[in-house]
Amino acid sequence: MTALAAVQAPGLDDYLAALEDRLNETVASHPGTAAEASAAALAAGGKRLRPLLVFLAAPADPPLAAGVAVELVHLASLVHDDLIDRAALRRGHATAWRTHGSVGARAAGDYLFARAFSELAATGDADGVELLADAALALARGEALQHAQAHRPETTVDDYLRRCSLKTAELFRAACLLGSRDPRLGEFGRVLGIAFQITDDILDCTGSTIETGKVAGNDLREGTPTLPLILAAREDEFVRDALAGGPLDGALVRVAATGALERARDVALQYAAEARSQLEGGRYRPELEALTHIVVERRA
């Protein structure tokens, strides 16, 4: 559970335990290759951050199906990302693409996606399904935008933030709305998601494989213009060339040397503060506030 284990709240352990059970059940519900590849993606773990948002946002009786659904959409997106990127490793485990091939990974992603909608639809919550569908749509658009921005060091910070919104923040927002239906908490989730993504992108420049479960420098290798890389590229021609597809050796050290990591971190902290400013009362206000710190302080 990594750093998020620091968040404690009455009933949370029970909710997360029930969530794991339900995730395992729903993935196993229709045996076959798609279920197997999905189960492997599920077993690789993860922070279960989106279900945690559902739980903490809920004024009472946090809905389990919503937590399951947001995590399944997130997993589906990861499986499809790894398929497209031909990534071998995710959270320190072999990816579905690596173990089950293109077809297995495609089917696993589609399977997880369909299970997400089944779980939520079974509750009769049509508004919730629409929220989830919009978030899933944003994920697909974000992935396409990432491709369009690849190897473009001149990508603006605004365009980068737009990508973060689509790829990450909209699902955070949906998780908070599925828990609460409170627009302010939705906005809390959205800006928290941006802070989270910026932090992820910084970790990609600095983290070791052991801590993050990913190979560091992935974004630079793939030419993905993240905030630290955009800021560094403005000051260092070698980084700019590396991001555009040139030689990579030593580029990450130069990114650090420009001070871009600290400046990106400042932006993440601003978004975390903006998230806090959305918080009013509510059952789990202290925990949500803690989360805004944990998300930017984490090391994995």
Add this chain to the structure above:
Amino acid sequence: MTALAAVQAPGLDDYLAALEDRLNETVASHPGTAAEASAAALAAGGKRLRPLLVFLAAPADPPLAAGVAVELVHLASLVHDDLIDRAALRRGHATAWRTHGSVGARAAGDYLFARAFSELAATGDADGVELLADAALALARGEALQHAQAHRPETTVDDYLRRCSLKTAELFRAACLLGSRDPRLGEFGRVLGIAFQITDDILDCTGSTIETGKVAGNDLREGTPTLPLILAAREDEFVRDALAGGPLDGALVRVAATGALERARDVALQYAAEARSQLEGGRYRPELEALTHIVVERRA
């Protein structure tokens, strides 16, 4: 509209025209790469057979959103299939994979999928969303099963039929249920779907590119054990080897020489008859009955 244009019913033309408008609108709703690649997939046309089933199954006021949703799930599945198969051509047009790359095709598929759930969820029909999610799940499982059966000439007819159910028939069933919520019409759709898929697989052995919009012999090339190929492989060692990954030259002619095409067609006709036996009264009984003939008689 190919052979399905033979189906005429009061209000059908208006329904199909409204369907095209709504499909175009929903795909264009969030501009970007995913929308562009999706629009191309949509513009390539298609029989709109699944929305036709929604229309004909409905006792009154055929729901447009359900027609849109089943067609979008179908298109999503085609886009992802083409991505995995690296297919260059679909319905005589370049595929999304070919024009927009892996990332564009993946995003387009996910986008179409998410739009399908948005459209249906917006109607507040949670049961309908669950039906659609189950059908989408079946599609993913069917694709995985097809991969597991690839290059296995010893695949049994039962296993082939199971694959047809997952890949094709479940969405036909969902279309009829979304129109009617009548289990008998659902079963009608399911067995019609199997007749349709068997016919498709026969056409793949015989059809020209101009008629079907696909390159003939695709299944043999990919080692997909379809009914005609399974039946032919039992009698002809060369076909068996070709299906297992051996040389292909002349194999399609040998498939025809075994009489497997006619025997496969007999099975398709049996399923079409079984579909007819499910029909009771209902507004469009003659049209649904006509469809059971058209589906197996079509040449594309």
